[in-house]
Amino acid sequence: MMFKHLFKLIWNKKKQNFLLMTEMLFSFLVLFAVFTLLVYYYDNYKKPMGFEYQNVWVVSYNNAYQTKNVDSLNTYYEILRKNIKAMPEVRELSFCSFNTPFTNNMSQGGMTYHQKRFDHINMYTAEDSYPATMNMQVLEGRWFNKTDVATKNKPIVINSDFKEQLFGKGKAVGQLIGNNDDKDKMRVIGVVQSIKMKGDYAPAGLGLYQRTDTGSFRWMGKIMVQVVPDASAAFEGRLYKTLANYMKNSNIEIEHLTNKRTSINYFTLVPMIVLSIVGGFLAINVALGLFGVLWYNINQRRGEIGLRRAVGASGNAVSSQLIYESMILATLSLIVGSFFAVQFPLLNVFDLSAGIYISAMLLAIVFIYLLVFVCSLYPGRQAAAIYPAVALHEE
């Protein structure tokens, strides 16, 4: 009954209310966008990193040693490995493919399991010592070892995200998955915790690890080196000289994963901060506008409010009526806004999980309600303070 009456009041001022509602609708959409991004980043942030980057350095080299002979190629790099490992500051090292953590390098491919295709799988190639170098967690089965050389199906290790997609809660070890055209079957021998390769705020993505083989040294260009916690710049200089003197034709670069993590996070954080500031100011802008309009409306309706007070409505009843009115306005625009927002998970626009959109939507709805409530609180109080005698006298 009361709501019906309130709707009538809103309808009577539809022109002015329409503009207010459009404004609320747009602020909802902006907030929805900002919150989606924030929720998405936060969701990624609270997942584990998957490895310890603190004391790991990445050595990049290229064009080091050209030979057709596989044996001499392997000997060449085994000597290098011994030389590096002989340094007391080095704990462990592993040669690997160029898609190392916190770089933009990617190598992706597709796999097939039970006729279902999986795309955008990150393909990593690494040695037996890789988990020890990175302090990775093996969740199921095992990592590669020497026994994996001659097996009928090529052994692979997958990350936990990929396992989840392939087998859900089921067992992964021992399963066979096929390559692009489902021909070469590969056997899963282990599952490792997913690594957030693109920094704290990015998803880990699907990952598949292959063991290095005899020819891998031809194209690999990265060495992950785990050093002792107090390794100094002087040691780094020594390591650099050792590498550069051994690989005379190569360009060498040593980078620390801690620095690389900071800089890759920076690229997500800066846009996020800028967007939050812009979103925040837009919200303030809208709040001020709402406040002004509501305040003015109440001054316009002094006669009506005075009359209500005169026939016995309490101050609280008057102020809650005004708050209800603006809340109904907000609800109407939120219904329209949610209709637009809900299309994102339904049409799967940006490949984010529905949960992220829904939490962002709820956050935006709560935020708008709060904003409208706070903005109508003071004008409502003011209305409650109107004395019927004074207000009616003005007419």
Next chain:
Amino acid sequence: MLKNYFKIAIAVLRRRKFFTFISLFGISFTLTILLVLTAFIDKVVGDTYPDRKRDRSLYVTHLQESGKNAMNSSTLSYYFLSHFVASLKTPVKLGISSGYEGTNTYVNNKKLAVNYKYTNADYWDIMEYDFTEGKAFSKQQIDNADKVAVISEDMKRDYFGDIPSVVGKYIEADNVKYRVIGVVKNVPITSYNLYSDIYLPYTVSKTNFKSDHGYLGGFTAVLLAKSKADVPGMRDEYAAMMRRVPFQSKEYDKMYSRAEPYLQSYVNTGNESMSGVTIVLITIGIFVLLVTVLPTLNLVNINITRIMERSSEIGVRKAFGASSGTLVYQFLVENIILTLLGGLIGVVLSFIAIQVINSFHLIPNLVLSINFTVLGIGLLVCFFFGLLSGVYPAWRMSKLNVVTALKAQ
């Protein structure tokens, strides 16, 4: 008449200080966002240091080969540029340079991260780097594979410290000693095709670029035409050349590479099915729309409120014979004065914002500034704002009935 409107506008603004504050806040803040955005874009793509001959240059940055099952896209090889592109007739110069790559050097037990880049001699003829001392390497030095280097001011300070001259001194990078022959002013990393700490002759590279006959590699090129008028011809000649280039393997049946103006090459995604220009325009468009729509709606709301408040004034003026047109005109003028005032505050705010952003050194050597282009755009935006947020309320106002307007009070 205008002077009168101006007086009225100021009086109205002073009467309702809270509404004035809301309007000014909305306008000035929106303008600040837009001005900082334009300053950024203007700096990143509009700054012509060091390639001042942009209007007669075309840039070649990508080559894509694609077939049924394979797609490969990257920057180009030295072989491709020196073999195919160098055969073009229109360009008077062909600057070839590698993308910057990282290495380390260690001075006094301190590590320095160094980006280096290989160039040919034409590169230095096309680019107009500001040399604070010394000069670029010559064709002779490149042919001799002299170990010489041009370094940036930042590199000079980091490696040698605060000394006046470093020409003739040696800098060690990548375990090789190079003789410094020139120091240039810094280029921000956002000009990613021209930025580097150390510039080296391509002949001193440890990789022999000439032996590799693949098409894809780490190089980009700048083609310089004799005059502005020759640029379209140069682009067509490049396209004609691309049609003659044989495929590298049977896997591919299409090959794309274009000589483009700076802006297109800057946002080239390297993927033919996805134009970088479109993506950038859409992103900026959506952002600007969101940032401007809300404050405009807000202004419209506030403006309507204000007019209703002045209904008695409007009633009186109408009763004395003012036409709707006059009233609309007056209100628009008032609104534009308000927005321009907000614009002024906005410019001051952007100035402060830009100083703050600069002091953070978010991107080294990228110093934003408000220039006349940015200021002009800002004023234009303000004017547009004033019209947009004033038209509807003014129309509502002119529709007011004289009797109701007078009675309302």
